[in-house]
Amino acid sequence: MPKTQEFVVQTAGEIWTTDVVLAPKAMAEVDAAAIASGIPGYDLMERAGQAVAATALRSFPEANRYIVLCGPGNNGGDGYVAARELAACGASAELYHVEELDRLSGDARTAFERCHLPANPLPTYQMQPGDVIIDAIFGAGLSRDLPPELAERINAITAAGLPVLAVDLPSGIDGATGEMRGAAFTASKTVTFMAQKPGHLLLPGRDHCGSVEIVDIGIPRRMVEAARGALKRNHPGLWQADLPRANLADHKYRRGHVSVFSGPFNGTGACRLSAAAAARSGAGIVAVAARRSAVAALVPHLTSIMLHSVDNELDLAHYLDDPRHQTFVLGPGFGDFAQARSFALAIGHAQRTLVLDADGITAFKGKVDELRDAFADVTPRLVLTPHEGEFHRLFPEIAAENAKGKVEKTRDAAGLLGAIVVYKGADTVIAAPDGSAAINDNAPPWLATAGSGDVLAGMIAGLIAQRVPPFAASCAAVYLHGEAAKLAGSPMTAEDLLEAITAAMASITQD
Numbered sequence: 001m002p003k004t005q006e007f008v009v010q011t012a013g014e015i016w017t018t019d020v021v022l023a024p025k026a027m028a029e030v031d032a033a034a035i036a037s038g039i040p041g042y043d044l045m046e047r048a049g050q051a052v053a054a055t056a057l058r059s060f061p062e063a064n065r066y067i068v069l070c071g072p073g074n075n076g077g078d079g080y081v082a083a084r085e086l087a088a089c090g091a092s093a094e095l096y097h098v099e100e101l102d103r104l105s106g107d108a109r110t111a112f113e114r115c116h117l118p119a120n121p122l123p124t125y126q127m128q129p130g131d132v133i134i135d136a137i138f139g140a141g142l143s144r145d146l147p148p149e150l151a152e153r154i155n156a157i158t159a160a161g162l163p164v165l166a167v168d169l170p171s172g173i174d175g176a177t178g179e180m181r182g183a184a185f186t187a188s189k190t191v192t193f194m195a196q197k198p199g200h201l202l203l204p205g206r207d208h209c210g211s212v213e214i215v216d217i218g219i220p221r222r223m224v225e226a227a228r229g230a231l232k233r234n235h236p237g238l239w240q241a242d243l244p245r246a247n248l249a250d251h252k253y254r255r256g257h258v259s260v261f262s263g264p265f266n267g268t269g270a271c272r273l274s275a276a277a278a279a280r281s282g283a284g285i286v287a288v289a290a291r292r293s294a295v296a297a298l299v300p301h302l303t304s305i306m307l308h309s310v311d312n313e314l315d316l317a318h319y320l321d322d323p324r325h326q327t328f329v330l331g332p333g334f335g336d337f338a339q340a341r342s343f344a345l346a347i348g349h350a351q352r353t354l355v356l357d358a359d360g361i362t363a364f365k366g367k368v369d370e371l372r373d374a375f376a377d378v379t380p381r382l383v384l385t386p387h388e389g390e391f392h393r394l395f396p397e398i399a400a401e402n403a404k405g406k407v408e409k410t411r412d413a414a415g416l417l418g419a420i421v422v423y424k425g426a427d428t429v430i431a432a433p434d435g436s437a438a439i440n441d442n443a444p445p446w447l448a449t450a451g452s453g454d455v456l457a458g459m460i461a462g463l464i465a466q467r468v469p470p471f472a473a474s475c476a477a478v479y480l481h482g483e484a485a486k487l488a489g490s491p492m493t494a495e496d497l498l499e500a501i502t503a504a505m506a507s508i509t510q511d
């Protein structure tokens with residue numbers, strides 16, 4: 001079975017919302033605000049460490065020894081509290097430290113001093129079957145690659161297959177970007193505090209976290225809410241209210257019109273997938289706009305989907321004279337880069353909305369400015385859906401900024417273009433020019449199949465045609481695409497995915 005991630009919220013009573021995502025810097029500001037309001041920092045550490053001990057006992061009751069590895073900062077402090085609690089419960093807990101103990105200061109030093117257990121240097125640890133590792137080496141404060149000897153040690157523990165419970169984040173995973181800094185533990189479970197961090201959701205971090213528990217350590221909710229920035233975990237609460245409600249009085253044109261451009265005679269499959277996906281997402285009318293040479297290939301395959309011949313720029317100009325033709329998909333299987341550019345620009349200048357995918361994206365390599373200018377508007381009218389290779393092709397400078405993670409890169413691209421950017425992958429990030437961003441984490445591994453991107457482009461257009469705002473439409477389509485894939489199961493073809501869209505949408509609107 002593929003690894004799926006669960007977010008379990010543990011609080012004193014109430015269930016804590018799970019869509020809050022705070023970068024480590026924002027989390028540190030929340031910690032600081034809580035402390036400034038009179039909540040002692042050490043109390044937060046106590047609750048954090050106690051929660052770790054409770055999870056260790058609950059999740060790994062069979063452990064012979066809990067091996068608590070402590071770093072030099074507050075993550076280590078949580079480890080000292082957890083070790084003390086475990087020992088107080090009668091469990092066997094052993095402490096190992098990765099840095100000289102005299103580096104400990106503040107709350108972490110207090111936690112160490114109150115622990116009263118012997119702590120030994122990490123190199124003295126001898127692995128034994130039945131050990132459960134509690135990783136309290138680095139959390140939010142990881143600021144550079146791990147030293148090589150520590151990386152080796154982590155790799156040896158991973159190779160031995162000992163279960164790992166990570167405190168806040170698996171050491172070596174950058175909480176802001178999800179990137180691995182030299183090496184990282186692969187945890188079966190991660191206990192984090194108050195809110196998830198981007199590193200829990202973005203890859204490879206997500207794969208290193210196992211299931212994630214978010215523990216309320218007593219920071220007032222209003223402080224976490226106040227820090228809730230424009231970054232969210234993608235889930236129906238973000239966009240459900242924007243989805244169209246079926247209305248018996250709706251005329252088919254009121255449910256919107258989507259036009260999908262076809263590729264050449266021998267490449268019409270991709271546009272048909274997009275068109276069918278737009279229709280399944282509820283668009284009232286869907287048409288394929290094809291070069292004359294491709295029309296004959298399309299005729300036998302289209303029934304409810306209409307077919308128009310749009311051979312050149314003049315044909316497109318006539319097509320755009322019809323005010324019902326508002327929403328377009330260009331790129332899947334399209335082929336001709338020069339025509340892709342001139343068509344996309346014409347759509348932009350005609351004030352229409354475009355989902356630009358695949359060849360449509362590649363066509364603008366080195367010409368991003370033209371695209372931005374054609375779609376310049378107060379509200380975005382352009383949605384770009386690049387996978388990693390296309391993103392690198394179109395935004396080479398942004399892609400090369402190694403210090404930035406996928407969220408920042410997607411935001412930068414959205415800001416540069418004035419468009420919604422859907423940076424696809426197992427951890428798709430959706431960003432808008434105003435900085436709004438969502439990380440998606442519901443896609444099963446088998447969604448990476450031929451044609452699935454064409455389906456996504458059609459779904460986004462289908463929702464936009466029904467007047468769902470482009471950012472909400474993109475988030476909703478990405479999520480529903482993942483849900484549909486889960487419903488379709490593995491192995492799955494793009495056709496199976498199409499079939500499952502209806503059930504995926506029904507499951508959301510019934511919630």
Ligand SMILES: NC(=O)C1=CN([C@@H]2O[C@H](COP(=O)(O)OP(=O)(O)OC[C@H]3O[C@@H](n4cnc5c(N)ncnc54)[C@H](OP(=O)(O)O)[C@@H]3O)[C@@H](O)[C@H]2O)[C@@H](O)CC1
Pocket residue numbers: 028031032041044045046048071072073074075076077078137138139140141142143144145146147167168169193217
């Ligand atoms: N009130 C609060 O704030 C609460 C915080 N809580 C907990 O605190 C954690 C954050 O604590 P933190 O900020 O001290 O960071 P942490 O992850 O311990 O690491 C910093 C230390 O590591 C060092 N270091 C970094 N990278 C390194 C590398 N590659 N290789 C070697 N060394 C490296 C760095 O050294 P420096 O860069 O300063 O030289 C510094 O000494 C958070 O994850 C949560 O668990 C909870 O208790 C709840 C209340």
Ligand SMILES: [K+]
Pocket residue numbers: 075135136137138139166167168169170171
């Ligand atoms: K850790």
